[in-house]
Amino acid sequence: MAKSKSAYSVPGKIGKIERHIIVVWVDNEAGVLARIAGLFSGRGYNIESLAVAEVDKKKHISRITIVTEGTPQVIEQINLQLRKLVPVHKVADFKRTDKDILFRELALFKILANSKKQEKIKKICKKFNPVVLDKSQKSFVIQVTALRAEIDKLTLDLRRLGLISTSRTGAVAMTKGAKIFN
Amino acid sequence: MPKLLSGAEIVFKSLEDQKVEYIFGYPGGAVLPIYDELKNHKSIKHILARHEQGAGHSAEGYARSSGKPGVLLVTSGPGATNAVTALTDAYMDSIPLVCISGQVPTHLIGTDAFQECDTTGITRPCTKHNWLVKDVNDLSRILHLAFEVATTGRPGPVLVDIPKDIQFKKGKYKFFKNTLKKKLNGKAIHKISNSELDKFINLIKKSSKPIFYTGGGVINSGPEASKYLRELVSLTGFPITSTLQGLGAYPGDDPQFLGMLGMHGTYEANNAMHDCDLMINIGARFDDRITGKVDEFSPGSKKIHVDIDPSSIGKNIKVDLAIVSDVTQLLRSLIKRFKEKNKNFANSNKQKTSKWWEQIEKWREKKSLNYNNSDKIIKPQYAVQRLYELTKNQDTFITTEVGQHQMWAAQHYKFNKPNRWMTSGGLGTMGYGLPAAIGVQIANPGRLVVDIAGEASVLMTMQEMSTAVQYRLPIKIFILNNEYMGMVRQWQELLHEKNYSESYTAALPDFVKLAESYGCVGIRAKTPDELDEKIKEMISIDKPVIFDCVVDKAENCFPMIPSGKPHNQMILGPEEEEEISDEGKVLV
Numbered sequence: 001m002a003k004s005k006s007a008y009s010v011p012g013k014i015g016k017i018e019r020h021i022i023v024v025w026v027d028n029e030a031g032v033l034a035r036i037a038g039l040f041s042g043r044g045y046n047i048e049s050l051a052v053a054e055v056d057k058k059k060h061i062s063r064i065t066i067v068t069e070g071t072p073q074v075i076e077q078i079n080l081q082l083r084k085l086v087p088v089h090k091v092a093d094f095k096r097t098d099k100d101i102l103f104r105e106l107a108l109f110k111i112l113a114n115s116k117k118q119e120k121i122k123k124i125c126k127k128f129n130p131v132v133l134d135k136s137q138k139s140f141v142i143q144v145t146a147l148r149a150e151i152d153k154l155t156l157d158l159r160r161l162g163l164i165s166t167s168r169t170g171a172v173a174m175t176k177g178a179k180i181f182n
Numbered sequence: 183m184p185k186l187l188s189g190a191e192i193v194f195k196s197l198e199d200q201k202v203e204y205i206f207g208y209p210g211g212a213v214l215p216i217y218d219e220l221k222n223h224k225s226i227k228h229i230l231a232r233h234e235q236g237a238g239h240s241a242e243g244y245a246r247s248s249g250k251p252g253v254l255l256v257t258s259g260p261g262a263t264n265a266v267t268a269l270t271d272a273y274m275d276s277i278p279l280v281c282i283s284g285q286v287p288t289h290l291i292g293t294d295a296f297q298e299c300d301t302t303g304i305t306r307p308c309t310k311h312n313w314l315v316k317d318v319n320d321l322s323r324i325l326h327l328a329f330e331v332a333t334t335g336r337p338g339p340v341l342v343d344i345p346k347d348i349q350f351k352k353g354k355y356k357f358f359k360n361t362l363k364k365k366l367n368g369k370a371i372h373k374i375s376n377s378e379l380d381k382f383i384n385l386i387k388k389s390s391k392p393i394f395y396t397g398g399g400v401i402n403s404g405p406e407a408s409k410y411l412r413e414l415v416s417l418t419g420f421p422i423t424s425t426l427q428g429l430g431a432y433p434g435d436d437p438q439f440l441g442m443l444g445m446h447g448t449y450e451a452n453n454a455m456h457d458c459d460l461m462i463n464i465g466a467r468f469d470d471r472i473t474g475k476v477d478e479f480s481p482g483s484k485k486i487h488v489d490i491d492p493s494s495i496g497k498n499i500k501v502d503l504a505i506v507s508d509v510t511q512l513l514r515s516l517i518k519r520f521k522e523k524n525k526n527f528a529n530s531n532k533q534k535t536s537k538w539w540e541q542i543e544k545w546r547e548k549k550s551l552n553y554n555n556s557d558k559i560i561k562p563q564y565a566v567q568r569l570y571e572l573t574k575n576q577d578t579f580i581t582t583e584v585g586q587h588q589m590w591a592a593q594h595y596k597f598n599k600p601n602r603w604m605t606s607g608g609l610g611t612m613g614y615g616l617p618a619a620i621g622v623q624i625a626n627p628g629r630l631v632v633d634i635a636g637e638a639s640v641l642m643t644m645q646e647m648s649t650a651v652q653y654r655l656p657i658k659i660f661i662l663n664n665e666y667m668g669m670v671r672q673w674q675e676l677l678h679e680k681n682y683s684e685s686y687t688a689a690l691p692d693f694v695k696l697a698e699s700y701g702c703v704g705i706r707a708k709t710p711d712e713l714d715e716k717i718k719e720m721i722s723i724d725k726p727v728i729f730d731c732v733v734d735k736a737e738n739c740f741p742m743i744p745s746g747k748p749h750n751q752m753i754l755g756p757e758e759e760e761e762i763s764d765e766g767k768v769l770v
Contacts, residue, residue: 030314035306042307073496080493086311086331 015071019048019096021103021173022078023181027087028054028062035085036064045070045078049105049148049170061089065172067096067148092181100176106169107151108133110141112162121161125154139164186352189318189344190219193282196325197226199357202253204229204244204624206237210257211297212284215349229624229653232645234261236617238268239643242277243621246604247579249404251278251332252621258284259297262343263304267611270308272339274608275427276402278332279339281309282325287347288316301343312341318353326358336491337402374507379519381503385484387524387531389460391538392420395443395472398427398607399465399489401600403509407431408600410513411464417520419528419535421542423451425466426592426607434596440542441551444472445743446589449550449752450542452743455480456750457541463487465509468498469608474743488512550741550754551593560710562587562662562733566594566634569660572717579622579631581605581615583639586668586739591634613642619657620650630658630721637663637730638687647700650726658720659728661693664735672738697728706730 026032033052040047048067055063068078075093082091094101111121118140122130128144144154148171155166175181187195193216206229209217220228231237234256241252256265262283272279286295302314311331313324321344328340386392394415400407408431415422415438422432423443432439441448443455455461461483473479476498485501488509495504505512553563580595581604582588588605597603604622606614615633623631640661650657670685697704703723707716720727741752
């Protein structure tokens with residue numbers, strides 16, 4: 001289609017896309033996840049991954065970690081729109097490239113392998129805190145924690161070695177040192 | 183031990199403590215306990231609509247003309263889904279509504295029970311917040327919180343879904359005040375600093391081509407905001423333009439007022455916005471009907487944006503000075519600070535802006551709202567002008583439907599006070615004006631309330647005439663009848679080679695007879711020379727009136743910024759209509 005010159009509904013210049021991690025503290029009440037996810041889908045924002053669990057049993061506060069991509073303007077809007085939601089207490093936002101932030105994802109792999117092959121696989125996973133959770137003659141389940149790209153790579157490698165099932169979490173994040181998100 | 187109340191009693195106790203006088207609603211199975219309780223609460227009157235959408239728009243009209251939140255009561259399932267259009271409309275135009283909906287009993291939720299729907303799921307994206315009440319002891323807290331959320335910060339609709347068993351169950355009642363953990367959207371949390379005010383004042387002093395661009399935020403902030411706005415505009419001597427929703431905040435007949443801006447705004451307002459060196463946005467949101475092409479929007483100006491909602495700032499347009507604040511608060515502090523140091527600014531600054539005003543006068547000379555009048559056929563613009571002239575001597579409230587008539591009303595009816603103009607701007611809901619007029623009339627008994635309507639729009643909620651008759655609400659439905667969905671027809675003429683696909687309504691009802699069948703009065707005007715007399719007759723009748731004003735079928739709404747053109751090149755009239763590029767046709 002020809003490039004349009006209209007005064008209306010013409011997309012403006014698109015800024016540089018950045019990947020951000022957004023951490024949201026919310027009241028753990030019915031529908032809260034739908035509110036957050038609905039805000040993202042309704043306004044056309046991306047969710048690459050999402051991890052959520054209650055972190056304060058007494059106050060019923062859940063911590064949601066969302067990995068998203070967008071232009072600086074979109075990221076700002078995500079922050080401001082999230083803050084408007086009634087059950088949202090606070091929002092922290094940082095770039096994926098931020099050196100002061102720790103990220104981890106957890107993955108479980110089920111692999112068909114005899115004990116000899118199993119040793120080989122453990123070696124491949126060595127850097128990623130491998131824990132064998134289940135073991136049989138023909139198969140085993142191994143848990144690793146690593147960064148997203150590392151798990152992606154690992155999945156490819158393990159596929160050649162009999163990987164039959166993968167289960168992954170979204171990323172969770174925490175600041176380095178003594179300070180906390182504010 | 184405190185007395186235990188049923189859920190239904192708690193609903194009314196909460197409404198009483200919130201000083202609610204009117205609820206707009208429609209009964210049904212899942213709200214019967216609440217309706218049963220109505221008889222015990224004489225201070226609250228229920229207005230029975232004919233459709234839940236009508237009830238919702240009436241509640242909006244009530245809220246917009248009174249400044250109080252509108253309350254809506256509907257049943258589960260279709261009752262709630264019918265209210266969705268009104269809730270979305272209120273969400274887009276920032277109107278405080280509290281919708282109470284019935285729900286199937288808690289043990290049936292999730293079983294696809296009769297008249298069950300996921301009400302909180304459906305209304306989540308069109309409310310500021312909603313609640314499904316699962317414990318009767320939460321009910322009073324949630325209801326009071328609902329009122330607080332609806333009216334705090336940027337106002338908007340909320341919904342409380344109450345299962346039928348909760349309405350019967352007994353629980354504790356407590357009046358909760360200010361339970362919101364944080365103030366939504368910045369209201370009251372942001373103290374305006376002197377340095378912000380000084381930056382604001384410096385920009386004002388440096389500017390030689392300034393303009394105020396004001397919106398619905400001024401109206402929503404309360405009548406004081408309009409008072410301060412008038413004072414600031416007069417202190418500075420700057421020109422001012424307004425969005426559709428902001429009309430009435432500043433007097434429409436004042437020489438400093440350039441008229442409405444945007445797609446169908448005046449030539450002077452749009453050109454001034456494009457060429458200014460300082461744009462002062464107070465309570466408007468840089469909507470796409472205002473900015474046009476974002477990349478070419480007012481390229482040479484510094485921009486100040488005052489908004490209560492932080493997410494409105496920087497969403498569409500980058501600004502140089504952003505202030506998150508309620509309009510009244512900001513204007514009060516700004517005027518105080520401004521007056522301390524700048525005595526007689528308007529006069530001493532006159533020279534600096536004199537060239538700018540000369541330029542504005544040149545644009546004004548185009549008289550962009552002019553049209554070719556006729557002595558044989560009523561031109562719709564002429565009808566609105568006559569209506570204005572014949573009603574301006576009294577405190578008149580105008581609502582509209584959506585389309586050409588809405589734009590002509592905005593262009594030709596001059597508003598002098600806030601809360602007198604109720605129109606669906608954000609969502610653009612055809613069928614808004616008639617039920618809205620009902621709500622306006624209820625909030626303003628004894629005042630003249632006119633719905634300037636199109637015949638296509640008004641048929642979408644025509645059943646509400648029955649409501650108007652039942653409650654003796656003498657609203658006037660002033661239909662500019664051109665037998666077409668006029669704005670659709672206009673776009674088809676200009677953009678789709680006059681292929682008037684499905685925009686003509688054959689088999690329209692006879693509106694005079696229709697009025698009679700509802701038990702109100704029908705009037706028809708066909709020629710310009712009988713128009714004045716008939717309008718006077720309409721005003722004098724103390725009953726609801728449907729006025730069928732037969733107008734030119736082919737008239738288009740100008741000026742207009744057409745698709746495919748930059749913002750400062752408007753089409754002024756039919757002589758200037760030209761081919762719009764193929765690329766322009768794909769745009770809305």
